[in-house]
Amino acid sequence: MQKETGLLQKKRVWIYAFLFTLTLINYVDRVSLSVASKALKDEFDISPVAMGYLFSSFVWLYFIALIPMGYLVGRFGPKKVNGYGIGVWSVATACTALSTGFISLLSCRLIMGMGEATTYPAGARVIREWMPLRERGMATAVFHSGSLVGPAVGAIGFGWLITAFGWRIAFVVAAALGFVWLAAWLKWYAHPSKAPWLGSEERKEIGQDATAAQRGKPAAAALGLSGLARSRSMWAIALSHGCAVYATYFFLTWLPSYLQAEKGLTVMSSGIYTAIPYLGAAILAIIIGRISDKVMRPEAAATGQRRLVVASVLLASSVIFLVPMLESTWAILFVITVSLATCASAVSLNLSLVNDLVRAEDDVGTAAGFITAVGNLFGLLAPIVTGYVVAGSGRFAMAFVVVGVLLVVGAMLSMFCTRRPIGDSASMAAVGG
Structure with a gap:
């Protein structure tokens, strides 16, 4: 019997990389305001109560948008919906650098939260499309682990940028990371049945576990x-x-x-x-x-x-x-x-x-x-x-x-x-x- 090729030799390892870096960038952007809070308080004279509202504002539209974004992923697919999502939240992160006070900061955080609501519904669909059933536990763990690494990377990296170049440049750099990811996503991501860079053997492997598990059952509506x-x-x-x-x-x-x-x-x-x-x-x-x-x-x-x-x-x-x-x-x-x-x-x-x-x-x-x-x-x-x-x-x-x-x-x-x-x-x- 031919020995199974290791995951690192599979082309779908790039999908793992997409998933991990998506949540990593997501959480770097989430933690950015906390790291910049002292500079923002000093420049705009924001009270602790107002800062508390800024910290929580990200979740307001994020929470509301999660289920609608899940529906849109089912309707239009993860490539399009996730592309719009990271595009919107990266624009909002960049616009934070142009803020002139509390209202503009709040507006940027609200829009950012709405954009980031695409991440988990789209990521779950990507895993469903790309990962053999026997890999889904690890794939989802890699996907979610970006949310654990992101706060650590964001706290250190964002802190250094603010110290060296100021908080406005730091938000521009954070937004740039999102746009780089988006460009790669639009160029290389596709459903495994349509990805030109995926070999036929691996394409067959991706679907075989699910096929075996569902054999003899009609397709579910x-x-x-x-x-x-x-x-x-x-x-x-x-x-x-x-x-x-x-x-x-x-x-x-x-x-x-x-x-x-x-x-x-x-x-x-x-x-x-x-x-x-x-x-x-x-x-x-x-x-x-x-x-x-x-x-x-x-x-x-x-x-x-x-x-x-x-x-x-x-x-x-x-x-x-x-x-x-x-x-x-x-x-x-x-x-x-x-x-x-x-x-x-x-x-x-x-x-x-x-x-x-x-x-x-x-x-x-x-x-x-x-x-x-x-x-x-x-x-x-x-x-x-x-x-x-x-x-x-x-x-x-x-x-x-x-x-x-x-x-x-x-x-x-x-x-x-x-x-x-x-x-x-x-x-x-x-x-x-």
Whole structure:
């Protein structure tokens, strides 16, 4: 038997590169305002309350646009929709450099959020089109890991640009990265059936797992948003996703404050210590995604068995319960790294689970938009709830408990409520659809 060619020798490795750099640029642009906040406060005399609104404004249109963008991905395909998305958010990032005060900054962030709403629905559809079913766990982990590397790269790179050239030039450089990515995307991306640079053997390999898993079954008709919303599995995945995203937003927004307030770290030290778990989590999340693919046969994945891996990593992430009991900063960082990595794995594996269970390819973008929207609703609540908990108790201990409880709840939802395929007539009949 001929030995299987390694992934790095496959042409689709370039699709992995597209997916990783897409989310990396996405999160570099998201963190840019935080890094530039001091310079913006000094130049425009922006109050802390107004700056808080600027920080949150990105999510406003992002949250609203996620499901519509998922529909557009299903209607027009990921190449066109994702191209418009990164084009719009890169223009908004560039225009930030021309801002003259709060209103113009707010407008740019709102438009940027709307543009970035294409990322996850389009990325999920790209994975569905390009990756053999046995690779989807790792592919989604690579895709999502850009969101872990992006904040670290953005904090360091953007900080250096602001120090060396000023905040306006920094936003121009950030926008330029998006335009370079867009040019490469428009030139080289295509559906695998139409990509001229893809060999026939690899093209056949890309589709063979899904074909084997679906052999003997008729092609599924698209359900649309209303049909997806009638599936118990869809809601269970979305709520489990929300529990994981709550934890990731908790880390993103409150980890530096926790390290400063309870561990006595300086602002600079807390930034470095915050970057360590993110970089470690990115590596571990890809490894976990690869392992999930190795232990998962295509036929098993198509029947929702990946839910067992999702439940396992969510339970592992609940190790965050231990943080209030630890004294050593390095021990705390180790636990946070494990929790963040397994939590990030749950986010990416839930996107893989959607790809496994959703029968109609045209529904994948809408389904990804749906669970991402629910996840971001939980994410919006995370910093607010944490603020009240910390204010009420005077410490972070109970905030870590809240996160741990949600992660356990998410694990139970994944284990027991995501068994049914989404789109089979029998499963839809079971929920009255």
